[in-house]
Amino acid sequence: MRQSPGKPPAVSERPTRIAVDLDHLAFNLRSIRAHVGVPVMGIVKANAYGHGLVPVARHLQAQGVEQLGVAFVEEGIALRQAGVTTPVLVLGGIFGRQVAQFIAHDLEITVSSPDKLRQVEAAAQAMGRKAVIHLKIDTGMERIGVHSYSSKAFIEAAVASQWCALKGIYSHLACSDDPHSSMTAQQVERFLEACSHIERIGAPMPLRHLANSGGVLHFPDTWLDMVRPGIMLYGVQPDPASLRTVDLKPVMSLASQVVYFKVVKEGHPVSYGATWAPERDTRVVTIPIGYGDGYPRALSSRGEVLIRGHRYPIVGRVCMDQFMVDIGQDSAWNEDEVMLIGSQGDEALTVEVLAQRAGVIPYEILVGLNDRIPREYRGA
Numbered sequence: 001m002r003q004s005p006g007k008p009p010a011v012s013e014r015p016t017r018i019a020v021d022l023d024h025l026a027f028n029l030r031s032i033r034a035h036v037g038v039p040v041m042g043i044v045k046a047n048a049y050g051h052g053l054v055p056v057a058r059h060l061q062a063q064g065v066e067q068l069g070v071a072f073v074e075e076g077i078a079l080r081q082a083g084v085t086t087p088v089l090v091l092g093g094i095f096g097r098q099v100a101q102f103i104a105h106d107l108e109i110t111v112s113s114p115d116k117l118r119q120v121e122a123a124a125q126a127m128g129r130k131a132v133i134h135l136k137i138d139t140g141m142e143r144i145g146v147h148s149y150s151s152k153a154f155i156e157a158a159v160a161s162q163w164c165a166l167k168g169i170y171s172h173l174a175c176s177d178d179p180h181s182s183m184t185a186q187q188v189e190r191f192l193e194a195c196s197h198i199e200r201i202g203a204p205m206p207l208r209h210l211a212n213s214g215g216v217l218h219f220p221d222t223w224l225d226m227v228r229p230g231i232m233l234y235g236v237q238p239d240p241a242s243l244r245t246v247d248l249k250p251v252m253s254l255a256s257q258v259v260y261f262k263v264v265k266e267g268h269p270v271s272y273g274a275t276w277a278p279e280r281d282t283r284v285v286t287i288p289i290g291y292g293d294g295y296p297r298a299l300s301s302r303g304e305v306l307i308r309g310h311r312y313p314i315v316g317r318v319c320m321d322q323f324m325v326d327i328g329q330d331s332a333w334n335e336d337e338v339m340l341i342g343s344q345g346d347e348a349l350t351v352e353v354l355a356q357r358a359g360v361i362p363y364e365i366l367v368g369l370n371d372r373i374p375r376e377y378r379g380a
């Protein structure tokens with residue numbers, strides 16, 4: 001094609017891209033709501049599990065999600081700077097020096113110790129503005145939070161605080177991905193026991209929330225006043241043991257294009273380390289994505305892709321920016337679409353299967369896909 005004079009050629013778009021289906025995101029939110037019947041805190045930490053923090057949060061807000069949850073204050077600030085106005089809870093542990101930023105950006109604070117409560121009060125008082133807080137109770141995760149069995153004084157101090165508005169009280173489930181674990185019932189019991197102290201001292205009950213995706217899928221006792229689904233919002237099951245009790249659609253797909261075709265002779269090894277060689281002459285195509293994009297190197301000679309509606313194996317090691325696929329005696333052409341996550345024809349490759357092949361959890365696949373891959377948003 002001719003360029004008009006003086007105009008630089010259009011910057012070429014990377015052929016490898018993540019498509020985020022916002023209609024599926026909205027579908028999953030509706031499914032979760034219908035299942036639990038309580039308000040939802042949509043978890044959008046870690047770049048919305050790789051789907052893009054701001055576009056996902058904006059869409060959830062447009063769908064009327066009651067609350068958003070992130071891990072770090074920086075993620076909350078990014079949401080505010082993008083104009084997201086939905087209440088945001090920062091789930092992670094805080095440092096005293098960060099409290100002013102929370103308050104300035106209207107972010108809700110996880111208060112996970114008496115010491116941190118004092119730090120929040122001091123900063124709020126200094127600013128002359130109340131901090132909105134959720135108390136974190138440890139019921140068995142041993143991560144952050146005050147042990148349920150010694151939380152009474154902590155709860156009383158929070159209730160009595162002049163500079164903290166007590167909006168929520170919560171805990172986190174350690175084993176909810178497994179519907180058969182007895183740990184969850186124990187955690188529910190410990191959590192409700194801690195909450196009952198608020199009742200006992202005659203204070204109004206804040207929002208009690210406990211359920212991650214596993215809780216939503218398997219344990220109605222954990223739903224309480226609000227649920228905190230993350231991975232299931234994106235249409236992915238948390239664990240191979242998890243049950244499909246909620247109808248979900250995958251939000252992410254990942255596609256690339258064939259960039260090279262060659263015939264590899266019998267016995268000639270492919271890629272670093274010469275770990276794989278064909279037993280007879282075969283056709284091999286190269287795909288321009290690798291572990292530098294977060295595509296797991298563990299899929300070396302274990303992963304699969306879809307080309308022209310057929311499933312083909314990855315052969316040899318996944319490189320930083322490329323890997324090779326054996327198409328046998330079939331045909332493929334440069335620029336043919338290659339699906340790495342998603343469907344093509346009658347075939348589909350899910351994040352769950354990819355994770356199993358790579359020996360990781362689905363979360364790692366999603367959040368591993370990095371900013372080198374452009375995201376495009378469909379639907380809505």
Ligand SMILES: *Cc1c(COP(=O)(O)O)cnc(C)c1O
Binds near residue numbers: 045212213230
């Ligand atoms: C990440 C996180 C969630 C969401 O977990 P999923 O398993 O993705 O649903 C909920 N609550 C807390 C405190 C979290 O850190």
